[in-house]
Amino acid sequence: MEQYALVLTGAADNLYPARMQMALSLGWHIVFSCFGIAFPTIVVFTEWRAHRRGNPDLRGLAHTWARAMGVLFAAGAVSGTLLSFEMGILWPGLMEPFGEVFGFPFVLEGFAFFIEAIFVGIYLFGWDRMSPRAHMLSAIPMIVSGVAGAFFVIAANAWMNNPTGFDLDPAGRVVDADPVGAMFGPSTWPQFVHMLIAAYMVTGFTIASVYAIGMLRGRRDRYHRFGLLVPLTFAAIAAPIQLGVGDWIANVVAENQPVKLAAMEGLYRSSTAVPLSLGGIYVDDELRGALEIPWGLSLLVTHDPNGAVTGLESVAPELRPPVNIVHLAYNTMVGIGSALLLLALWLAWSWWRHRSIPHTAWFLRAVAVAGAAAVLAMEAGWITTEVGRQPFIVYGILRTADAVSPAPGLYLGFYAVVVIYVVLTALTVYVLRRLARGQDTAAPQERDDPVPAA
Amino acid sequence: MSSFSVTLPDVVLGLMFVGLIAYGLFGGADFGAGTWDLLSGGTRAGARRRALIEHSIGPVWEANHVWLIFVLVVLWTAFPRGFVSVATTLYVPLTLAAFGMIARGAAFAFRKSTTEPGLRRFLGASFAVSSLVTPYFLGAVVGGVASGRVPPGIAAGNVVTSWANPTSTLGGLLAVLVCAYLAAVFLCGDAVRDGHEELAEEFRVRALGTAALTGAAGLVGFFVLRTDAPLLFDGLVGRGLPVIVLSVVAGVAAIVLLALRRYASARIASALAVATILVGWATGQYPYLLPPALTIDDAAAGRPTLVAMLVSLVIGTLVLVPSLIYLYSLFQRGPAAAEPEPVEDTS
Numbered sequence: 041m042e043q044y045a046l047v048l049t050g051a052a053d054n055l056y057p058a059r060m061q062m063a064l065s066l067g068w069h070i071v072f073s074c075f076g077i078a079f080p081t082i083v084v085f086t087e088w089r090a091h092r093r094g095n096p097d098l099r100g101l102a103h104t105w106a107r108a109m110g111v112l113f114a115a116g117a118v119s120g121t122l123l124s125f126e127m128g129i130l131w132p133g134l135m136e137p138f139g140e141v142f143g144f145p146f147v148l149e150g151f152a153f154f155i156e157a158i159f160v161g162i163y164l165f166g167w168d169r170m171s172p173r174a175h176m177l178s179a180i181p182m183i184v185s186g187v188a189g190a191f192f193v194i195a196a197n198a199w200m201n202n203p204t205g206f207d208l209d210p211a212g213r214v215v216d217a218d219p220v221g222a223m224f225g226p227s228t229w230p231q232f233v234h235m236l237i238a239a240y241m242v243t244g245f246t247i248a249s250v251y252a253i254g255m256l257r258g259r260r261d262r263y264h265r266f267g268l269l270v271p272l273t274f275a276a277i278a279a280p281i282q283l284g285v286g287d288w289i290a291n292v293v294a295e296n297q298p299v300k301l302a303a304m305e306g307l308y309r310s311s312t313a314v315p316l317s318l319g320g321i322y323v324d325d326e327l328r329g330a331l332e333i334p335w336g337l338s339l340l341v342t343h344d345p346n347g348a349v350t351g352l353e354s355v356a357p358e359l360r361p362p363v364n365i366v367h368l369a370y371n372t373m374v375g376i377g378s379a380l381l382l383l384a385l386w387l388a389w390s391w392w393r394h395r396s397i398p399h400t401a402w403f404l405r406a407v408a409v410a411g412a413a414a415v416l417a418m419e420a421g422w423i424t425t426e427v428g429r430q431p432f433i434v435y436g437i438l439r440t441a442d443a444v445s446p447a448p449g450l451y452l453g454f455y456a457v458v459v460i461y462v463v464l465t466a467l468t469v470y471v472l473r474r475l476a477r478g479q480d481t482a483a484p485q486e487r488d489d490p491v492p493a494a
Numbered sequence: 495m496s497s498f499s500v501t502l503p504d505v506v507l508g509l510m511f512v513g514l515i516a517y518g519l520f521g522g523a524d525f526g527a528g529t530w531d532l533l534s535g536g537t538r539a540g541a542r543r544r545a546l547i548e549h550s551i552g553p554v555w556e557a558n559h560v561w562l563i564f565v566l567v568v569l570w571t572a573f574p575r576g577f578v579s580v581a582t583t584l585y586v587p588l589t590l591a592a593f594g595m596i597a598r599g600a601a602f603a604f605r606k607s608t609t610e611p612g613l614r615r616f617l618g619a620s621f622a623v624s625s626l627v628t629p630y631f632l633g634a635v636v637g638g639v640a641s642g643r644v645p646p647g648i649a650a651g652n653v654v655t656s657w658a659n660p661t662s663t664l665g666g667l668l669a670v671l672v673c674a675y676l677a678a679v680f681l682c683g684d685a686v687r688d689g690h691e692e693l694a695e696e697f698r699v700r701a702l703g704t705a706a707l708t709g710a711a712g713l714v715g716f717f718v719l720r721t722d723a724p725l726l727f728d729g730l731v732g733r734g735l736p737v738i739v740l741s742v743v744a745g746v747a748a749i750v751l752l753a754l755r756r757y758a759s760a761r762i763a764s765a766l767a768v769a770t771i772l773v774g775w776a777t778g779q780y781p782y783l784l785p786p787a788l789t790i791d792d793a794a795a796g797r798p799t800l801v802a803m804l805v806s807l808v809i810g811t812l813v814l815v816p817s818l819i820y821l822y823s824l825f826q827r828g829p830a831a832a833e834p835e836p837v838e839d840t841s
C-alpha cells in the first residue's frame with residue numbers, strides 16, 4: 041500500500057479526530073439500527089397476539105411501539121446517511137483501492153433499507169386502512185429487509201476484519217476483485233449472527249426497562265405487565281444463545297486475528313495452558329491485578345486445557361492494538377452478557393414455577409438497568425472489534441493511518457459532529473420520553489394523509 | 495472516443511444517474527416543501543400551508559431520501575476513484591449537506607411529537623433552514639465537478655475554491671430554486687385533491703414565480719458557464735443541445751399548464767423539465783466522470799464488480815419498483831380528504 045502512504049503524508053493531524061468522528065457516528069447509529077432490526081418483529085408479534093386474543097392492552101402496546109419505531113427509524117436513517125458520506129470523506133485510502141471489493145454489500149444494503157423504509161411507511165400509515173391480516177403481512181418485508189440490511193453491513197465490516205475476495209499485485213494494487221466472494225469471509229456468519237442476537241437483546245431489554253421503571257413507580261396494571269413481559273421474553277430467549285455465539289466468534293477471532301485475541305485477553309507471551317484473565321491493567325507488557333481462571337483461555341480457544349495461544353509478543357509493538365481499551369471493552373461485554381443471562385434465567389425459573397414474573401422489586405430494578413446494560417455490552421463489543429483491529433483498517437493489509445484523508449481542516453468536522461450528536465441525543469430522548477408517558481403521541485409518519493403522486 | 499459506443503461502466507453510471515434523477519425529483523420536492531415552510535409566514539398565518547406540507551411529505555420522505563444513499567453506494571463501489579476524489583476535495587459542502595439532512599430529518603420527525611412552543615419553533619426553523627442548506631451545497635458539489643475543479647486523486651483539489659466559485663454558486667442557487675419550483679407544482683395538485691382550492695391558488699402563484707426565477711437563473715447561468723466552465727458549455731451547446739431544447743420546451747409547457755390549472759399534466763411537464771436539466775449536465779460532460787481528466791471508463795471498477803452491480807441493480811429494481819408503486823398508491827386512494835387542521839403552537 042506504499043503508493044497510498046505517499047499521497048497521504050500530512051494526514052497525521054486528521055487521524056485521531058477522524059477515528060473519533062467515525063466511532064461516534066457509528067456508535068450512535070448502531071443503537072438505532074438495533075431497533076430497526078429487532079423492533080419490527082416484536083411489534084408485529086404483539087399486534088398478532090392482540091388480534092388473536094382480542095386484547096386491548098396488547099393492541100395499545102403495539103400501537104405505541106409502532107410510533108416509537110417511527111421515531112427510532114428516522115433517527116437511524118439520518119445517522120446512517122452521515123455514515124455513508126464519512127466512508128468517503130474520512131477514509132478515501134480505504135474506499136479507493138477497496139471500494140470495488142467490499143462496496144458491493146453496501147449496494148445490497150441500500151436496496152434492503154429502501155424496502156425497509158417503504159414498508160415502515162406502509163406499516164405505520166396503513167394501520168387503519170388495511171385489514172389486520174394485510175397489515176401484518178405488510179410487515180414481513182419490513183422484518184426481512186431489516187435483517188438483510190444488517191447482514192450486508194456486517195458483511196462489509198467482517199471483510200475489514202478478514203479480507204478475502206481479491207489479490208494484490210506486486211505493486212500492491214488490487215487485482216481480481218470478487219465482490220460476492222468478499223462478502224463471505226470467515227467472520228461474516230459469526231459476526232452477523234452475534235449482531236442479530238445483540239439487536240434482539242438491546243431492543244428487548246431496553247423496551248422492557250421502560251415498563252420496569254413504570255412498575256417501580258407503582259403502575260402495575262396489565263398494560264405495564266405485558267409491556268415488560270413481551271420484550272423481555274424476546275431478550276431472555278436471545279441471552280443464552282448469545283453466549284454460545286460469543287464462544288463461536290471468539291474462536292473465529294483466535295484463528296484469524298490472533299493479535300486481536302491476545303489484546304482482548306491482555307496476553308503478552310505465547311504459551312500453552314493459558315488462564316483466562318478477568319479485569320486487570322496492562323502495563324509494561326504484563327497484565328496486572330487480573331483474576332485468573334486456570335486453563336480458561338486455552339480451553340475456550342482450543343478446547344484443550346494445554347492448548348497453545350498466541351500472545352502479543354508475536355508481532356512488533358507498532359502492530360499491536362491498544363491493549364487496555366480492548367481488554368476492558370471485551371470484559372465489559374462478556375460480564376454484562378453473563379449478568380443478563382442470569383436475569384433471563386431468573387425470569388425463566390419464575391415463569392416455570394409460578395407462571396408470572398418474579399414478585400420482587402429487585403427483579404424490576406434489574407430489568408430497569410438491563411436496557412442500558414445491553415446497549416453498553418453492544419458498544420463494548422464494537423469497540424473490541426474495531427479497536428482490536430488496530431493499527432489496521434483492513435486487517436493485515438492497510439493501516440488506518442494510510443487510509444485517512446489528508447484534506448486540510450478535516451478534523452474540524454469532528455467537533456461539529458460532537459455538537460450535532462449531543463443535540464440529537466437530547467432531542468431523541470426527550471421525544472421518546474414523551475411517547476413513553478403517552479403524551480401527544482403523533483409520530484413522524486403516523487399521519488393518515490394522502491401523499492403526492494409525484 | 496466515439497460517443498456512441500456504450501460500455502459497461504456507462505450502463506452502470508447510467509443506472510446510478512436514474513437514481514440521481516429520482517432523488518432530484520422526489521427528494522428535491524421534499525426540500526422545496528421545506529423552503530415553502532420557511533416562507534409560509536408567521537406561525538398563525540402560515541399554519542394551513544404548513545399543514546398541507548406536512549401532509550404531503552409525511553409518509554414518503556424517508557423513502558425519497560434513500561435515493562441519495564443509492565447514488566453514493568453505487569459510486570463508491572463501481573467508481574471508487576471518482577467517489578473518493580469528490581468526497582475528499584468537496585468534503586466541506588458534502589459534510590454541510592449531510593448535517594443539513596440530519597437536522598432536517600430529525601426536526602421533521604420530532605416536530606410532531608412535541609407541543610412545546612419554543613421547541614416546536616426551533617425544530618420548525620431547523621427543518622426549514624436545512625431544507626435550503628442541503629440542496630444548495632449539493633448543487634455546489636455538482637457545480638464543482640461540472641466546472642472541472644475536482645481533479646482525480648485523494649484531496650487533490652482545492653478544498654475551498656472547488657465549491658466557492660461561480661459555477662458552484664449557480665449550481666447551488668439553481669438547486670434551491672428548482673426544488674422550490676417542483677414542490678410548489680406538486681403541492682398544487684395535493685391541495686386540489688384535498689379540496690383546498692385556495693391553497694392551490696397560492697401555490698400556483700408560487701410555482702409560476704419560481705418558474706420565472708429559475709428561467710432567469712438559467713439564462714444568467716449560460717453566461718456563467720461560458721466563462722467559468724467552458725468545457726461543460728461546449729458540451730451543452732454541442733451534443734447536449736437537444737436535451738436543453740427539450741428542457742426549455744417542457745418548462746414552457748409546464749408554465750402553460752399551470753396557467754390553465756392542469757395540475758396533473760403540469761407535474762409531468764415540470765418533472766421532465768428538471769430531469770432534462772440533469773441529463774443535460776450528464777450529456778454535457780460525457781465521457782468524463784471528472785472533467786477534464788478522468789473518464790468514466792478510467793474511473794470504473796473491474797468487470798466482476800460491475801457485472802455483480804448490474805445484476806443486483808436489475809433484481810433490486812424488480813423488487814423496489816412494485817414496492818414503491820404500492821406505497822404511493824396505498825396513500826393515493828386513502829379515505830376522503832381530511833381537513834389539514836392548522837397546527838396550533840399553543841395546544
Ligand code: HDD
Nearest residue numbers: 231234235238241286287289290374377417418421422425
Ligand atoms: C448485547 C450485546 C452483546 C453481548 C451480551 C455479547 N456480545 Fe459479543 N459483541 C457484540 C455484542 C454482544 C457486538 C456489538 O454485536 C459485536 C461487535 C462486532 C460483532 O460482530 O458483534 C461483538 C463482538 C464480539 C467479539 C469480537 C468479534 C470480532 O472482533 O470479530 C467477541 C470475541 C465476542 N463478541 C464474544 C462475546 C462473548 C464470549 C459473549 C458472552 C457473553 C458476548 N460476546 C456477549
Ligand code: HEM
Nearest residue numbers: 059062063066067070193194197419422426427430433440
Ligand atoms: C459494519 C459496520 C462498521 C463499519 C463498516 C466500520 C468501519 C469503521 C472504519 C472505516 C473505521 C475507521 C478506521 C479504523 O479506526 O479502523 C472504524 C473505526 C471505529 N469503529 Fe467501526 N465500523 C463499523 C461498525 C462499528 C460500530 C457499530 C461501532 C460501535 C461502537 C464501531 C466502533 C468503532 C470505533 C470505536 C472505531 C475507532 C477505532 C480506533 O480509533 O482505534 N464500529 N470503523
Ligand code: HEM
Nearest residue numbers: 072073076077113116117120121123124153157190193563
Ligand atoms: C453494524 C453496523 C450497522 C448496522 C447493524 C446497521 C443497521 C441499519 C439499519 C437496521 C438501518 C435501518 C434504519 C433503522 O432501522 O433505524 C440502517 C440505516 C442506515 N444505515 Fe446502518 N447499520 C450499520 C452500520 C452502517 C454503516 C457503517 C453505514 C454506512 C457506511 C450505514 C448506513 C446506513 C444508512 C445510509 C441508513 C439509512 C437508510 C434509510 O434511510 O433507511 N450503516 N442501518
